[in-house]
Amino acid sequence: MADEIRALFFDVFGTLVDWRTSIAREAEATLRPLGYTIDGGAFADAWRGEYQPSMADIREGRESFCKLDVLHRRNLDRILPRFGIANVPEEVLASLNLAWHRLDAWRDTAPGLIRLKQKFLIAPVSNGNISLMVGLARRNGLPWDAILGAEIAGDYKPQPQVYLSACAAFDLPPAQCMMAAAHANDLTAAAACGLRTAFITRPDEHGPGRGGKPPAEPVDVLAISVEDLAAKLGA
Amino acid sequence: MADEIRALFFDVFGTLVDWRTSIAREAEATLRPLGYTIDGGAFADAWRGEYQPSMADIREGRESFCKLDVLHRRNLDRILPRFGIANVPEEVLASLNLAWHRLDAWRDTAPGLIRLKQKFLIAPVSNGNISLMVGLARRNGLPWDAILGAEIAGDYKPQPQVYLSACAAFDLPPAQCMMAAAHANDLTAAAACGLRTAFITRPDEHGPGRGGKPPAEPVDVLAISVEDLAAKLGA
Numbered sequence: 129m130a131d132e133i134r135a136l137f138f139d140v141f142g143t144l145v146d147w148r149t150s151i152a153r154e155a156e157a158t159l160r161p162l163g164y165t166i167d168g169g170a171f172a173d174a175w176r177g178e179y180q181p182s183m184a185d186i187r188e189g190r191e192s193f194c195k196l197d198v199l200h201r202r203n204l205d206r207i208l209p210r211f212g213i214a215n216v217p218e219e220v221l222a223s224l225n226l227a228w229h230r231l232d233a234w235r236d237t238a239p240g241l242i243r244l245k246q247k248f249l250i251a252p253v254s255n256g257n258i259s260l261m262v263g264l265a266r267r268n269g270l271p272w273d274a275i276l277g278a279e280i281a282g283d284y285k286p287q288p289q290v291y292l293s294a295c296a297a298f299d300l301p302p303a304q305c306m307m308a309a310a311h312a313n314d315l316t317a318a319a320a321c322g323l324r325t326a327f328i329t330r331p332d333e334h335g336p337g338r339g340g341k342p343p344a345e346p347v348d349v350l351a352i353s354v355e356d357l358a359a360k361l362g363a
Numbered sequence: 364m365a366d367e368i369r370a371l372f373f374d375v376f377g378t379l380v381d382w383r384t385s386i387a388r389e390a391e392a393t394l395r396p397l398g399y400t401i402d403g404g405a406f407a408d409a410w411r412g413e414y415q416p417s418m419a420d421i422r423e424g425r426e427s428f429c430k431l432d433v434l435h436r437r438n439l440d441r442i443l444p445r446f447g448i449a450n451v452p453e454e455v456l457a458s459l460n461l462a463w464h465r466l467d468a469w470r471d472t473a474p475g476l477i478r479l480k481q482k483f484l485i486a487p488v489s490n491g492n493i494s495l496m497v498g499l500a501r502r503n504g505l506p507w508d509a510i511l512g513a514e515i516a517g518d519y520k521p522q523p524q525v526y527l528s529a530c531a532a533f534d535l536p537p538a539q540c541m542m543a544a545a546h547a548n549d550l551t552a553a554a555a556c557g558l559r560t561a562f563i564t565r566p567d568e569h570g571p572g573r574g575g576k577p578p579a580e581p582v583d584v585l586a587i588s589v590e591d592l593a594a595k596l597g598a
Contacts, residue, residue, distance in 0.1 A: 197534070249497065257532075258509050258511075258532040258533070259532065259533050259534045261509070262484065262508045262509055262533070265508070266508070272509075273497045273500070273501070273510075274493050274496070274497055274507075274509070274510040275508075275509040275510070276493075279532070280515065297492075297493040297494065297514070298493070298494050298497070299432070299494045
């Protein structure tokens with residue numbers, strides 16, 4: 129199977145980077161000087177909780193595409209009152225919103241991608257925008273061949289166009305591409321487009337011991353890290 | 364000025380890679396076993412000569428966007444009869460068309476980009492498609508942050524949308540972006556969109572001693588190589 133695969137596409141939030149710990153830390157550090165002592169984990173969960181619903185209007189064609197940075201900001205404004213936070217200066221909110229560009233990768237991510245790049249084309253196929261992906265790549269040393277995903281496709285996963293436009297960008301049929309993610313729905317959607325699938329377990333994505341489960345249908349590879357994926361694909 | 368610049372965008376064919384020598388070599392090597400002895404330089408010039416006219420219908424909205432690979436193939440089919448070439452097997456033509464993915468960079472390109480990446484975001488803003496850019500990057504060690512350009516914009520340079528979509532992908536106003544190219548018309552178009560400009564002299568692009576001239580209007584930087592550009596921008 130690995131002989132037929134030419135490209136690996138990666139989900140990013142949760143699969144390659146630990147959004148929860150990073151957002152919790154930045155939110156606490158940003159809001160403390162303003163007199164707010166928050167539970168950073170709860171804040172990160174609330175912010176991320178708005179993520180899926182915020183894309184619905186775009187996926188369903190009721191709103192034209194905008195970058196995830198714009199949705200993140202809208203979602204931030206929505207959750208602040210729940211934490212009793214008000215009157216935060218605009219520049220502080222703008223900076224906090226860019227905390228999503230500064231997430232830390234899981235420890236195995238960069239070494240695994242470096243190995244995989246020896247054998248496969250590699251690209252993020254994330255809902256994050258290009259500049260966000262570039263920020264994460266620079267911070268964590270992720271050696272992408274290209275930045276693909278939602279902004280290239282003009283739509284959000286799990287819409288088929290996002291997976292198919294990534295395959296098309298590399299001139300490859302879906303059967304020669306593999307989607308790797310820590311989330312079942314992402315892999316189910318990719319498989320429906322004809323891509324191969326790899327589930328990477330991230331047992332602590334939503335806090336200690338709170339990770340996603342593999343999809344009900346079989347995946348091509350089940351890995352416990354990006355380095356494990358590299359080993360299983362012979363890279 | 365360099366303090367305000369955040370991103371550098373590069374033209375690729377001619378500016379970073381020596382398309383003429385590479386295409387001449389591949390065309391000769393591909394056609395010789397079929398019994399055709401051609402002047403590779405003349406063949407490369409003829410193929411490249413169809414490049415600008417082939418994009419006109421797309422730039423002017425009479426044809427929907429397609430990748431440069433498709434135009435390159437159409438242009439190849441157009442020039443073959445001029446060299447008395449016929450009945451070439453389809454797989455040979457398909458492979459020769461991908462010679463554009465295997466061009467060699469000028470010697471200063473990779474070392475210059477490596478230096479510039481320490482200080483600036485860097486991306487190709489070329490008419491070449493994403494897979495073509497990835498091929499050149501892998502072959503020549505070009506450390507792009509992202510692949511921007513025509514395929515992202517859905518149009519061809521010098522249409523304003525190509526420059527403006529690159530700035531937008533990096534969340535930057537045009538004044539914080541600089542276009543670097545060996546061709547006056549590329550820089551004139553970028554300047555009209557508000558970008559800074561750098562002219563890189565490539566005196567041998569079209570054969571020994573046959574390179575492009577700087578634009579009539581002033582450029583922000585005049586450099587003799589990518590390494591020279593890095594030096595002049597303090598990188």
